[in-house]
Amino acid sequence: MDAVWNTRYHTGIQLIDEQHKELFSTVNQLRRSVQAGGDREAIGLLLEGLLEASARHFTTEEAYMAEHGYPDLAQHVAEHVAMLTSLKELHTKFLESHHTLALMVPTFMEGWFKHHISDGDFGFVTFLKARGVV
Numbered sequence: 001m002d003a004v005w006n007t008r009y010h011t012g013i014q015l016i017d018e019q020h021k022e023l024f025s026t027v028n029q030l031r032r033s034v035q036a037g038g039d040r041e042a043i044g045l046l047l048e049g050l051l052e053a054s055a056r057h058f059t060t061e062e063a064y065m066a067e068h069g070y071p072d073l074a075q076h077v078a079e080h081v082a083m084l085t086s087l088k089e090l091h092t093k094f095l096e097s098h099h100t101l102a103l104m105v106p107t108f109m110e111g112w113f114k115h116h117i118s119d120g121d122f123g124f125v126t127f128l129k130a131r132g133v134v
């Protein structure tokens with residue numbers, strides 16, 4: 001089943017919302033491709049795209065936080081680093097084994113969306129809004 005972006009993920013910061021939607025969409029393409037028996041190369045490209053989109057998104061968020069002195073920056077960055085590490089590990093497992101292992105990625109990402117966007121991202125968005133930055 002697709003990961004569904006809904007209003008509880010809506011931060012109101014357009015660039016961040018667009019990037020979150022891109023992550024949801026890539027995760028859903030990845031799952032559909034594996035389930036449809038897509039070839040290894042296509043799935044590999046989607047995984048690499050997800051890694052790149054995640055890294056780009058984290059750079060955006062971290063720049064917002066650093067620019068405005070968000071006090072929990074270090075904790076938030078640590079969560080980003082841990083997520084990229086896990087995603088890279090899943091990518092390595094995919095490369096070393098059967099390509100259906102890529103299905104571990106959507107499961108991992110859905111947990112991440114629920115936990116990290118709802119708690120971590122809303123933490124700094126609330127901070128920025130309170131200061132009238134966004």
Ligand SMILES: [Fe+2]
Pocket residue numbers: 020057061117121
């Ligand atoms: Fe985010």
Ligand SMILES: [Fe+2]
Pocket residue numbers: 061076080116120121
């Ligand atoms: Fe984040």
